[in-house]
Amino acid sequence: MAESEERALLENLLHSSSLEKKLRKTIASGQKSVVISYDEIVEFDERLAKFLMENPKTFFYQADSILEGITSIRGTRLRVRGLDRSVDIKDLRAKDIGRFIQIEGILAKASDIRPEIRIATFRCKRCGEMYKREQLGDYLIEPLFCENPNCKAKGTGAFELVLESTEFCDWQSLGFQDPPSKLRGGRMPKQLSGIVRDDFVDRAVPGDYVIATGYLQPLQELGKKKKVLDIIFMVNHLEVPKKGVEEAELSPEDEQLIKEMIKDPEISDRIVQSIAPSISGHEVIKEAIALQLFGSDPVELPDGTRIRGDIHILLSGDPGTAKSQLLNWVSNVAPRGVYTSGMKSTSAGLTATAVRDEIGKGWMLEAGALVIADGGLAAIDEFEKMDKEDSASILESMEQQTISIAKAGIVARLNTRAAVLAATNPKGGRFDPNINYASQIPLDPVILSRFDLIFILRDDPKEVDDSRLTKHVISLHSKPKSVKAPIPPELLRKMIIYARKNIHPTFTDKEAQQVIADFYTRQRKLAAQSGHPLPMTVRQLESMIRLAKAHARLRFSQKVTVEDARKAISLVDYCLKQVGVDVSTGLVDIDTITTGIPKSQRDKMMTVLQIIEQLEKEYGGAAPIEQVKRMALSQKIDEDFVEWVIETEKNRGILYSPREGMIARVK
Template sequence: MASGKALLKKYIKDNHSEEIEKLKSQNKQCKVSIDYESLNQFLIEQSGKDFWKHQIYEFIDQMEEIFNTGNVALKFMNVPERDNLHDLDATSNNKWISTRAMIKNITDVRVDLKQACYICRECGTINLVNINDPNQAEVIPKFCKNNQCAGTSKSMFFDKDSSIYRNYRLLKLEEPLELRGGGSTREFKAIVLDYLASPFHNLKVGDVVNVTGIFKIEPRKVKGRSDGHEFIIHIHNITPVDDVFEDSRISEEDVKEIINLSKQDNIFELLWHSLAPEVYGYDMIKKGLILQLFEGNRPLNDSFKSSMMDRWTIHVLLIGDPGIGKSQLIQSMKMRAPKNITISGTNTSQAGLTVSTVKDELTGTWTMEAGATVLADTGVLCIDEYDKLSPSAQKSLNEPMEQSSVSSAKAGLVQVMSARTSILAGANPKYSKFDPYKLYRDQLDIPESNLSRFDLIFVLTDEVDKEKDSKLADALLNKDFILDESEILDIDLFKKYITWMKANCFPVLSKDAKILLREFYVNTRKTALETSDGKPITPRDLKALERLTIARAKCEYRQEATITDAIEAIDIYKEALSGLGLTLATAGALHGIHSQDELNVISDMENMIKSNIAIEGMPLSAESLRHLEMECGMLCHEKGINREGIFDIAYSNVKKSL
C-alpha cells in the first residue's frame, strides 16, 4: 500500500503540476490551493485511509522541495475545523490544528533570512544554511563543507546578495465573538511566512479567519531577553471566512427545524414576543429590533468595499426616561444576537469604539488594535448610555454607520477595516425625562450628523395616565403578561434561526412593494413641500424603508418582499417618527433639513447681521447681538417656528462668508 507521502505526491502531480509550472514562470510569490475534500476522497479511494490517518500535513513542505516550487506555496484549503482555540494548551504542543479565529492585531510585512549564504574565504566554497522560521537564531557554519579546506566559522563571509529572503508577519489571534463562552477569550501569537505574509495576501484587523498550522511551545523573548515560554501558531494557511454567518454548529436537524418554523403563520409574532418577554408593551419597538437582527441584503459575494456596495445594516436608537425598560430591551438583544458586543458610553473612548494604535510588547512595534465597532463586524454593537459618549466619539461612528468601514491613519499606519456592524444605542434625554412638547434635538446630547444615520429612533416615555398605569400595574404585579415558555423561542434556536436566515435568505422587492415605496416617498416629499413648515424625507429614509421591508420578508424565509412587508415597514417607521413629535411632512428634520419658513427667517437674519456689520464692523457688540437675537425671536414667532438655533445658523453663515 502506498504511503501518505507517495499518495500526496501523485495527487499533486496529477492535479496541480501544470498550475505550479505556470505560476513559477511568473516569478512572483503566489500559492496553489489543494482542496481538502478532493484530496481526502482520493486518499480514501486509493488506500482506505483519510487525510488525518495519513497525517498528510506532515509532508506538504517536502512537496515544495520535490516539485521545486520556488516562490509558489502549496496550501491546503477548506480543511474542516477540528479544534477550538480556547481549548489549546500545553498538551497540544506540536499538534497540527484547524480552527477559526479573529485577528486582533497584525504587524506590517517584515523580511528575514530564509537561506543564508556563506562563502569560505579560504577556498571560495559556498555554504548554505536553511532557516526554518524568523525566531531561529542565525547559525554560522562551524566548518567549510569542502573536505579539502580547513576553513572554520571565522573564515566564513556572509554574502547578503546571494542569500534568499522571505516575508513574515506576526499576528495576535483570539476567538471570534460568536464562539466565546461566557464572554471570555484567549490570545495567541501566530506567524505567517512567504506568500501569506506578502502584500498580495490581504489580512485585516477584525477579520474572522480559518487557520491551519502547527501549534508549538517556544522560548519567549522580551526585548531580546529570554522570558519563559509561550504558545505560538506556525500558520500553514489562513483564509478569511467567506460566509460571515456560517455557523458549523447548525446541524441538518437544526436546518429542518428552522425551515419548519419559518412556515408557521405567526412566526414574526413569535419572534418579537420572544424578545424581552419580561418587558410589558413596546410592541412596535420590539418589531423594529427584530428587523434589525435580520438586516437587509448583504452582497452575495460579501465584498468588503466596492463602488456599488449598499449599506444593509439597520441602526436603531432608543431614547427613554430612566427605569422604563430601555436597558432591558438592549440586554435582551445582547442575549439573542448571534454575534454582539455590549459597551457603556460612560467609559468608552473614540479609540475604543473604532481603532487604537498600541505598542505591542511582544514585537516592540506599533500595531493597530480593533475597537468595538470592528470587532462586532457582521453583528450588533449594543451601546447603553449612548448620550454619555463624547461628541467626537459619536461622530467617529458616522463612517461605520454609513460606509460599513473604519479608516485610520495613526503612528504612520494607514488601514481601512471592515465594520459591517448594526448599532443599537440607548440614550437618556438631557433632563432625564423626555418632553413631547419640546423639540427632540434640544433634549438630546447627540450630534445631528450622527442622529440622521439611525434608521429607526424610538422614544420610550413614562406618561402619567390613570387607565394605562392601572393596566401596567396589574400586569406587572400579576405577571400575566409574561408568556409561557412554550409561547416563546428558545434562545439557542432563536440565534440559529437568525444566523441561518441571514446566510441563506436574500429577498428581492416585488413589483408592488417597489411601487408602494416609490409612491410613499414621492407623495410624502410632495406633501412636505406644499406646506411652509414642511421638511421632506430624503433618499436615506427610502433606503431605510427598503432594508426594513427586506428584513420583514426574511423573518418568514420568503424570497420576495411583498407589499404587506412594505406596509408593515412603513407603519414601524411612522411609529418611530411620532414618538419624536414628527410627522411624515416634517421627518426631514432628522437630516438637518429646514422648512421654507425657517430658510426665509435665516435669510432675513443674515441680511440684518450684514447691515449691522457694515455699520459697526466685526466683531459686533454684545448689545447689537442681543438686539439681533430679539429680532430673530420675533420673526420666528410670526412664522410660528421654533427659534432655537436659527440665529446661530445665520450668524455662522455670515462669518463664513466674510
C-alpha cells in the same frame, strides 16, 4: 514509528499520482503550496495521520524537504486543511502545545507583510569565507566558527550577514479571536497570536471569519529563562470559507423544522413576541428590532455603487428604560452579534486602528467592534461616548459600510457590513418634553441622520403602565420559568440564519411601490403648499424600502407586498412623530434630525441675521448688540435666543465681534 519509516511514508504520499497532479497544477499556477485534506492522509495511511497530529513540526519539515527535492523549487510547501473538528481559542491549553490543531474565528489583527530570512549567507570578517545557514528558529543563528583551517575565527562579531545572497520569504503576524457566537454570556474574547508565511500571507483581512490549521509553539525570548511562556500559532493553512459559521449551524433537521413553522400565517407575530420576552412593553421597538435582525439585501448598482440593506436603529432614553437589556438580548441572538460600549474597551474602539506588533515589533491592523461584526449586528451601548477618532469614521462605516485606514504606513479598507443597534442617554440625564427631543440626543445631527429608526424611551409615570410593569417584574423574580417566548432564542437565531440564506424579497410589486411613493410625495407636497417644514427626505424613503423588504423576509415571503409597505410607513412615521417634531409648532420637521435646527428656529435665526445686516448699514460697519436685541424683541424673539444665535454664528465663522458690544458679519 521510526523516523525513517515516517519519511518513507511521506515519500510515498507525496509521490502518489493524486499528489503529483496537484503538484503540477500548483507549479503551473505559480504557487508554491500544495494543499491536501486531512482525510486524504487518513485514507492513505492512518499511521501518517497520527504522526501529523502528534509531531506536526517534524512532519512538515520532512514533507517540505521532500517537495523541494521533487520540484527543485525552494519554498515548496505542503498545506493540510479540513480537520474533523476545531478547537475554540478560549479552550486552548498546555496539552495542545506541539499538536496539529484547527481553529475557527475572527481575524482580529494583521500586520504588514515583511521579509523573513530563510537561508542566511554569512561572510567571515577575517578571511572572507562564505557560509549558508538555514534559519529554523525565531532568532538569527550565525556559524560558531570559521571552517577555513587558515582562519578559525570564532565568537560574536566574527561574521557579517550578506543580505544580497540571503534568501527571504514573506512573513505576516496575525491575531485570532473566537467568533461572537462562541462568546455568549458576557465572556471576554480570547486572542491568539499567529504567524503565516510564504504564499499564504495576505489571505484574509481583519474582520474576516477564517478557518486555520497549524500548531502551537511556546515563545521564549532570547536570553530570558521565564517559566511562564507565551504561545504562537504557527499557521499551516488558512482559508476564508464561502459559507459563514452561522450557516454551518443549520442542520437538515433544523431546516425541515423551520419550513414547517413558516407555514403558520401568524409566524411574523410569533417572532416579534419572541423578542426579549423578559422586558415588558416596547412592542413597537421589538417589532423594529425583529426587522433589523432579519434585515434586507443590499442593492449592487452597475456603476459599482452599493446601497446598504442593513437597518440602523437608535434607542435614546431615560435611565431604567431597558435599553442595555435590549442590546444585550439582541447581541446574543443575532448571528455574528457583537455587544460593546462607545467607551473604548480595546485600542481599536468601534472601527479599527494600527497597533504595535508584539511579535515582529512592527505595526499591525486591529479590527474594532464594527469590523468584527461584519455580516452581523453591532449592539453599541453609550454610543455618545465614542471618541473623536471613531466619530470621524462612523459615518463611512454606517452608510458605505467600510472603514478606511491610513495609519503607521498601513493603508486598508475594511468591511463593516453590519446593522447598528445603538443606545444613548439624553444630554440632561432625562428627556424634557418641552424641548425638541432631537436636540437632547448627544450625537452630531450628521450621525443621527444615518439611523433608519430613532426611538425615544421616556420613564413617564402612568398608573396603568406602572401597574403592568410592576406585575411583570415581580413575576420575573417569583416565577422565572413562566417567562417563555413562543420561539426559543436558539431556534429564533436559526430562523434568522435560514431567512437570510434563502429569502430574498423583490421590490417589484407596482402597488407596494405606489403606496410608499404616494406617502412620500404627499407628505412633501403638503409641506410645500402650506409653507410647513419638510417632514422627510430621500433618506427616509430609502429607510421605508429597506424596512418593507425586511418585513417581507420576516413573513418568509419572496415578494414585498402592500402589507409590508404599510408596515414600513407606520414605523418611519411613528419615529418621526417622536423625534422629528418641532415642539414650538407641533409639526414634523426633518431638519430637527438632519441639522439639529428646526425650520421655526431657522426662520428666527434668519430674522436676527437680517437685523444685524440692517443695523450694519445704519451704524457704518458693525451693529450694537443691545440694539439687535431690542429690534428682535419687537418681533417676539427673546434675548437668550439672540445671544445663542450670535455665539453659534461666531463659532461657525459667520459673525465676529470687532469690539466690545458690537457684532458684524464676516465679509
